[in-house]
Amino acid sequence: MKKGKRLQLGDTIGITAPASPTKIELVLKAVKAVEALGFRVRLGETCLLNDGGYVAGKPEDRAEELTNMFQDPEIDAIMCMRGGYGSPQILDALDYDSIVHHPKLFIGYSDITALHIALLQRANLATVHGPMAASELSRDMSSYTINSLQKTIMTSAPIGKLVNPIGEDIICLVEGEACGEIVGGNLCLISDLMGTPYELDTRGKLLFLEDIGEEPYRIDRMLTQLALAGKFADPSGIILGTWTDCQSRLYPAGSDVLQVCKNIIVPFQKPTIYNLQAGHCNSPLSLPLGVKATLYAERKELIIEESVVEG
Secondary structure (H helix, E strand, O other): OEOEEOOOOOOEEEEEOOOOOOOHHHHHHHHHHHHHOOOEEEEOHHHHOOEOOOEOOOHHHHHHHHHHHHHOOOOOEEEEOOOOOOHHHHHHHOOHHHHHHOOOEEEEOHHHHHHHHHHHHHHOEOEEEOOOHHHHHOOOOOHHHHHHHHHHHHOOOOOEEEOOOOOOOOEEEEOOEEEEEEEEEEHHHHHHOOOOOOOOOOOOOEEEEEEEOOOHHHHHHHHHHHHHOOOOOOOOEEEEEEEEOOOOOOOOOOOOHHHHHHHHOHHHOOOEEEOOOOOOOOOOOOEEEOOEEEEEHHHOEEEEOOOOEEO
């Protein structure tokens, strides 16, 4: 597995916008927030672009900037400005061979899930499902989220047990122990990539899923698609994250997300936990992807057995 270098204070983080655009005031706040953590910032041109209102520049420009940031020896890590929409547009345009030879920390989530999957499966690169410059860092982040990010990107020792914020309990849906590399991310993006060359490989993995703003029936539809494709039969275990604003407005008396997961995922009898605080939530933790971990479901514990960085 390829890994980026362990970050130290004073290192340079390149900020790029591979998906949706951001208002200039948030861009400025994002830069100041990353600098406040002790890092230098290289701001990508895409962070100031808007093509059609919903993507930050043309696909070829976003792909070129991301590839260039991997190649640039003066950039130590890459953080996405925000998610939104657009990452799948650039998957075919990235230079994966170059990324293999220039591995770096890559941080983001939500729509960035498409890039996490592609970088793992095409460049064998471990990445971080974590807070982004405009989405979290430019706003008031909890000390929990900051500490989790710093530990993940600045520590070369094994990360160890992930602990939720106080008041957020992990739920065991299926007991058991499972080991494997953590893969996954946003459910919508994983569903969107089904049938493409970037379809997520879950064989022997710990599959992580989360989402935001989806009706339970839509989550049911996407989970059913994954179930029919064998994506719940193949992994060693399943980690379910947060499901913010996924209460039904159309069918308020119907099943909630927890019940949908019990209906579709539990029958596969893979060790499964629910409500790990990773994803679209108030205090998200940083979850390394592509690294080995052990899930003790009945103990409601996820142990990261290695670091996502080297050095």
